[in-house]
Amino acid sequence: MKISQLVGRRTSEVVTADDPVPADHQVLVDVLACGVCTSDIGAWRDHDPAGAPVRLGHEMVGRVVGAGRDAGRWVPGDLVTGLGGEGFATRAVMDANAVLPVPAGIEPAHALGEPVADLEEALSRTGVGPGDRVAVVGLGFMGLGLVQLAKRHAPGLLIGVDPDPARRRRALALGADLVFAPNTLPEEYRSDTGRATDARPAIVLEATGATGGLRTAGSMVRPFGTLGVVGYHHTGDAMMDMDLWYKAVTVVNGFCPDRTRLVAAMRETLALIAERRFSYEPLITHRFGLDDVDEAFRTLEAAGPDFVKGVVLF
Incomplete structure (x- = not known):
């Protein structure tokens, strides 16, 4: 051979x-x-x-x-x-x-x-269900796969976030409802605006493998929501935003051994x-x-x- x-x-x-x-x-x-x-x-x-x-x-x-x-x-x-x-x-x-x-x-x-089994196993531990607001941060291969897998659970809103406009266009084609670059993400999707209804996603799936992506994902998840860290963080220290602790966020490690x-x-x-x-x-x-x-x-x-x-x- x-x-x-x-x-x-x-x-x-x-x-x-x-x-x-x-x-x-x-x-x-x-x-x-x-x-x-x-x-x-x-x-x-x-x-x-x-x-x-x-x-x-x-x-x-x-x-x-x-x-x-x-x-x-x-x-x-x-x-x-x-x-x-x-x-x-x-x-x-x-x-x-x-x-x-x-x-x-x-x-x-x-x-x-x-590879798709890795994504599905991670997603299965986030509790995503019909009507949930879901965001996918990072729209490379893993993120676009997660968009497809999450869409079948009938989320109430599916948001994609990535700096690359080509990736954002792909996410829309695969079922995302809204897409944004990190620097154009509306305030309502990343902080408490004081409204009676919190617009932030209940489930945020991080698929960047970079600390900056983790930071964006952490800023988006609502209190008592779930952050799924699916991205492959293979070098250095991945710093977690301690605001997640104050928001009582559940952090799911997307890796499965x-x-x-x-x-x-x-x-x-x-x-x-x-x-x-x-x-x-x-x-x-x-x-x-x-x-x-x-x-x-x-x-x-x-x-x-x-x-x-x-x-x-x-």
Whole structure:
């Protein structure tokens, strides 16, 4: 097989390696698509060339070509997505207990199970329900995914916040009712105006991965509301606004370390994809080959106005 591996800072190489052998509870797949995730960008930027090569990629869709002794429910030809690693490769192994079938008629690039499962699992712990005022701060891939997922709960108002006008336009197309840049956010959505009815959102979903985004999100949530920190804060200290304490806000950590919960959320979101109630089509904007993994990360890092998410295709 061929596999891309990090050999230095911002530098990958494609090498030939033996096919991995599935353990008892694993399946071997021909990788068809693997998403390029923000959580891997730190390793790509900083890998020490003196260290051992590092193999990235965990948002996989693949076709089963073999199965371990205890993974016989999966047979060659099954198209699956789920939790795995070292996915920037022509072949990879995946946990047989953490993969699910790809819905019929959905192309591999539009069936990445892991990233949308992360969003759904986080959203499920915020208590969002019909009629709630909801805001999504940060309208990149995660934020636009949250807009789609939140919209199905029939919020009374769905607000998107992002400095990029292209991202705001995408959010409107995907179901947001109102969109604002952070510096144009009306006062009624970020402070107590003294009105009898508080216009601030009951649930605010932060999807920026930056302290500035957390600050904006914290300013918007109403007293006794919920702040869901879904963004990936992978460097430094994320400073929390202590006004959240005085507002009695519930803060939900959007990260989920439990694979069982993620697989359950993945089952839910794959059903939404099958029903065309969630779509990757407007989110996958860039496609790359295995030789172009560094270009994929450079494009993710630059995040221009035409970029939402990249995927490596095989």
